[in-house]
Amino acid sequence: xxxxxxxxxxxxxxxxxxxxxxxxxxxxxxxxxxxxxxxxxxxxxxxxxxxxxxxxxxxxxxxxxxxxxxxxxxxxxxxxxxxxxxxxxxxxxxxxxxxxxxxxxxxxxxxxxxxxxx
Amino acid sequence: xxxxxxxxxxxxxxxxxxxxxxxxxxxxxxxxxxxxxxxxxxxxxxxxxxxxxxxxxxxxxxxxxxxxxxxxxxxxxxxxxxxxxxxxxxxxxxxxxxxxxxxxxxxxxx
Numbered sequence: 001x002x003x004x005x006x007x008x009x010x011x012x013x014x015x016x017x018x019x020x021x022x023x024x025x026x027x028x029x030x031x032x033x034x035x036x037x038x039x040x041x042x043x044x045x046x047x048x049x050x051x052x053x054x055x056x057x058x059x060x061x062x063x064x065x066x067x068x069x070x071x072x073x074x075x076x077x078x079x080x081x082x083x084x085x086x087x088x089x090x091x092x093x094x095x096x097x098x099x100x101x102x103x104x105x106x107x108x109x110x111x112x113x114x115x116x117x118x
Numbered sequence: 119x120x121x122x123x124x125x126x127x128x129x130x131x132x133x134x135x136x137x138x139x140x141x142x143x144x145x146x147x148x149x150x151x152x153x154x155x156x157x158x159x160x161x162x163x164x165x166x167x168x169x170x171x172x173x174x175x176x177x178x179x180x181x182x183x184x185x186x187x188x189x190x191x192x193x194x195x196x197x198x199x200x201x202x203x204x205x206x207x208x209x210x211x212x213x214x215x216x217x218x219x220x221x222x223x224x225x226x227x228x
Contacts, residue, residue, distance in 0.1 A: 004162075039219075046120055047155075047206055049217040062216050096163065104210035104217065106153035106168040112161065 002027040004097045004111035012118050018084040022097030022111060023077075030055050030075035035100040038071070038082045039107065040093040048093075052100055053080055060103070087118045121146060122207055122220035129226040134197050138223045140190040140207035146218060150210045152190040154183055155219075157204040166205075167192065199227050 008020035022036070029036055037052035051061035053071040061069040070083040084091060094115050098107035123141040130136045140152065154167040165174050167183035170190065182193045190207055207220040 041157075046222045047208075047219040049208075049219065063214070064216075100217075101168070104150065106151070106165055106208065107155070107163075107217075108165050108168070108174070110163040110165075113163075 002099065002109045004099065004109060006095060006097050006111045006114040008095075008114060008116065010115060010117060012087055012116060014088055014118055015086055018082075018087050018091065018116055018118070020082045020095055020097075020114065020116070021079050022081070023079045024099075025078070027099070027109075028075075029073050029078055029080055032056075034108075035103055036073065036080045037098045037100050037107065039096045039098055039110075041096070041113075042090070042093040050082065050084075050095075052103065054103075089118050092116065092118045120221040121211060121214070121218050122209065124205075124207060124220040124223045126221070127224040127226065129228055130197050131228045132197055132199065135193065135195045136197060136225060137194075138192040138205055138207075138225070140192070140220045142188050142190070142209065142218075143211070143213070144188055145213035146188070146209050146211040147185065147190055148188040149212050152183065152185050152207055152209045154181075154190075154192045155206045155208060157206065157222075194225070197225075197227055201225055202227050 003025045035052045038050040053059040059071040073080040094113040096113045097111045099109040151169045170185040171183040
């Protein structure tokens with residue numbers, strides 16, 4: 001059974017870079033059959049799609065965040081990562097890693113989420 | 119502000135039915151598949167419905183999805199206390215080039 005687990009510092013200082021990692025078990029980030037992505041939910045607000053990455057490293061980010069987002073994939077560790085730079089208090093959120101069925105399709109598996117406070 | 123509009127809350131008694139609407143645009147719901155997600159506090163969000171009306175394996179048939187034009191609907195019949203959660207619709211928006219989520223609906227079982 002596919003499982004995703006986010007990890008990273010719970011507290012980040014304003015103007016610094018938030019770094020999160022998603023460790024995948026029961027599946028492979030090196031498989032070309034799916035995409036991997038990130039979604040966040042600020043406290044009391046709705047979900048926001050951050051972006052996705054493919055097994056070969058090709059990534060695409062939400063235009064509203066594009067200049068601050070960097071994603072990578074490490075097939076040897078079966079994990080993928082997110083970096084969000086120049087964070088402000090508005091970036092405080094629960095961050096979820098997800099598996100996407102395709103580049104523009106539904107998120108079929110989710111991690112439990114990790115709260116990052118700026 | 120989300121491009122997909124949902125009612126903030128719906129409620130019903132146990133055993134009753136609720137429907138959650140998701141209103142969008144021609145470049146979003148009108149152009150691509152809709153999915154529905156359940157968010158329960160303290161647990162990983164769960165995909166319920168994908169491709170407008172297909173239930174993910176293991177999701178009870180009390181949950182159903184439909185779509186017409188630029189609107190979609192999630193139905194929950196035989197409401198149970200365990201269904202108390204937030205529900206979000208989602209789709210790809212070809213104009214914004216981003217996956218968008220609805221504003222979210224809180225379901226309360228009275």
